[in-house]
Amino acid sequence: MKNKIYPLKFEPIYQYRIWGGRKLEHLLSKPLPKDDPIGEAWILSDRKDHASEVSEGELKGTTITKLMEDYRYEIMGKMGDHFERFPLLLKFLDCNEVLSVQVHPSDDQKEYIPKGDTGKTEAWIVMETSDNSRIYAGLKKGTTKENLLDSIHNKSVSDHLHSFVPKKGDAVFIHSGTVHTLSGAVVFEVQENSDTTFRLYDWDRTDIKTGKPRELQVDKAMACIDFDQVDIGPITPVKSEIIKNAEKLFDNEHFKLWRIKSESEFQAGLKDEPTILICIEGKGSMNYMDTEYTIDKGEVMLLPAIIGQLELKPQEKITLLQIAIPEKK
Template identity: 75%
Template structure:
């Protein structure tokens, strides 16, 4: 009996955030909820509270969580040590206002991670900027636990943070333990499948929905900071040996990400391992089992491991982010 698995697309899950805006309406075809700031669109999520649902085909309406239970081997292939839960969470962020200054624990800081969760290393690709764009990544050199705590007391935390004005296409790697935030930008985010965030500082603002400040977790945040993560700058892309018109932006123990810009046909995917495609600009199609699967701006497609490599034909120039999961054996 043939498996019904095929290239899978998913509906985005929109999330209210007080720092969000309305720019994701231009990136995604699914309408935004009315009259509230939308900060995040979760593109691929295997979370109990927000599980992505297949948007097309025979498996339409099936959650990624259900797929991982029923088709773990077909989806994950040789990456079998991840088969209980999909290990990455993908998002678009519309950071109209600056986010809270925050930090995420590393995988080995178990005492700060709820059961069933992980630490959180993440990375951003800048899609849009504005006149007030700024990325805060890492501490300034010379920042210590003592002078950082003092800066929280006297509300001068930004003076302790390294920051820069981002440009479109900048790629920034945020290792767990790095103090970070950003504002005035739209980014694509890839991260470990974790929702563990500790707020260090929130710019002394109130949440319009509650009229109160959001909760801070200063003690946990301080405990999870890697004080060696200073002066983080955009990564320098590397030309890809595997793909024409492609550059490698991130390559670490949690994910590998290529950015491919092409007007002509190119190969995507790998044999016996899952591949995620995110279309940032343009559109194109993939043929599998004599059927065309379209991918357009703002869409995500999961190629299960069993599918292997396919050819993608751009309709016009396409900018595609291709992501794979390293085997941790």
């Protein structure tokens, strides 16, 4: 007999990164591995090498991969026919130092994507900034393949990158094909379920663990760059007409995302479709089948389609990110 499905929380998966730091321990309750710079916490991941595990309840220890095998239609509802794997990957990033200058392929660039994988469109929401915070998003107008290649050789790549100083709460959309990097910030990231990244430039540094520079993929990166993606800044939030006390930050073919700030009870989730909730400030609780489910700062919760909407009661004030998956056309 199958376990019954319920609101699902997951254990974060910490990732060593050369550019990481230690700030994620203030955001998440799970202790960081000792000493290493931790750049990423994967909070919902259906990847073969890093599959998220349920943290509470009867299904504790079960991976999202196994859940998608056993409960795909309960989780995905009417989208169950379209997705064998969970289609999004969610992370917190601690960009203590600058990331490599990089680009991701689009879904239709199949020759650059591992079999069974997708391209990678992503978006960031800035959680914390510091004195050296900077987001590089898109090229400067007039950048060509030729002068960008020249800049790699003469170490002046940043001269061709559009950049700005972010502030807390900024939301930035990074379409596949966009050259990008960031530094000095903690961000939440939502992206397609892909781990395909091509490094264009890595600031001539060495990895402290290997003593060697990290590998670049200049030819593949160049092939995937959309030179029309220029001068990208923070998006302008739009007040939601369907969710109380919410603003819509992103709405594209891969994900929709709302930011909800509320001191009073509200309906979380959407009818007949899966919804992901990420608490970024405060805490709250929901009742489902006579059981109380809490969500605290730094936690992610998946509401399966079969559950639909639940009343969320904040303890004082809560700030919640709510993510939906658009139907495939």
